[in-house]
Amino acid sequence: MTFANRLTELRKSRGISQKELATYIDVSPSLVGMYEQGRRKPSFEILEAIADYFNVNIDTLYGKDEFDFPYYEDPDVSEYAQAIKDNPNLRMLFDASKDMSKDDIDFVINTIEMLKKREGK
CATH class of the missing domain: 1.10.260.40 (lambda repressor-like DNA-binding domains)
Incomplete structure (x- = not known):
């Protein structure tokens, strides 16, 4: 390279x-x-x-070190997306989250967490 x-x-x-x-x-x-x-x-x-x-x-x-190009440009969104990707229960949201703002991702995560609490999981 x-x-x-x-x-x-x-x-x-x-x-x-x-x-x-x-x-x-x-x-x-x-x-x-x-x-x-x-x-x-x-x-x-x-x-x-x-x-x-x-x-x-x-x-x-100079190509001497490997570099993984970020999937997301916004580091906050990237951090949230990685957390979603790593959690098998939330994996389906990973691709959908690509174009979401941090606030939208927070909303989805909070909604899922509230549903889980309501169902006693």
């Missing part, structure tokens, strides 16, 4: 444009494009900014 490939994957997994990333790391969008095409290599400072933006380490940017 090359830096160019990993940068492209990370950016697309977050659903951001080259322009949005460029603004954050304080470079031009065309320079981000060159990074993704493998035509330019970023400075160490830019690498740090990119790693900070994606919350990964620099080795991950």
